[in-house]
Amino acid sequence: MKRDEKYFKGCILGGAIGDALGRPIELKKLKEIKATYGSKGINNLTLNDKGIAEITDDTQMTLFTAEGILRANCKNGRCYIPAVVYNAYLRWYSTQRNIDTRGYDECTYNSYLLKYDELYEDRGAGNTCLTSLSKEEIGSIKNPINNSKGCGGVMRVAPIGLVYNKKEAFRLGCDCAALTHGHPSGYISGGMLSCIISCIIEGMEIDEAINCAITFSKDMDGYCECVETIEKAVKLSKDDLVDTDAIRMIGEGWTSDEVLAIAIYSSLKYKDDFKKALICSVNHDGDSDSTGAICGNILGAYLGIDNIPK
């Protein structure tokens, strides 16, 4: 059992580090990454003028998910949890759109996180998240808000697995991703990540945790694409291919199933080495900050903060 501060912090901080590692190469193809950083690709954090490695929207939204869940827990079950998390995402939205929230519902906008300037910065916020949160309606599995399977639904839901048991985590991960992403792969991937984190916190090995998430996914309509991509990544992680070749076989790394799969491949391949796993997870053609963030969430929860290099 890893229900301990060390692993909770490992999960959140691990994700932030992977996010920051991938940020400078988010939109670069592998060829360009190698041309800039050498044949092995990027292998260290890039610091800004203040000596800080900058997180992106992935970590911003992960923090708001955490705040939403903490707030829902304070209500002792007397609330619909995805709705409380939705309000947390509205707070994130207000940071990205410079919305003056004075006069708005005070309960919604009274937030610990809104005091941090860095969370107001534009760090590549996803269009699907912004558009969905600008609407009057709230997305759900029953009433999809769009047909998006971008990775904005999955990259933010790891904290759910720190709090809820694996079955609840799967369901809530799906529900919270579906607030903004309506394609089955867009929200099932969210359920899978939350479930994987929950299983790891319960003490499972990473491969067992993935199997458990696959089992729950198979109860959902439209699960095939997501499950097939994850199963391919698991299989490739056992082969002896060069990582960049294996990742290319998973896909381009922009859709939610492929982003989760690349993070899973890297976590399985280097499960005892946080740094190697993260480097593997970001050097490819796809969405490097999100693959890095998710890989960091998984391995941070698995290894704990003490095993993340200083």
Ligand SMILES: [Mg+2]
């Ligand atoms: Mg990002």
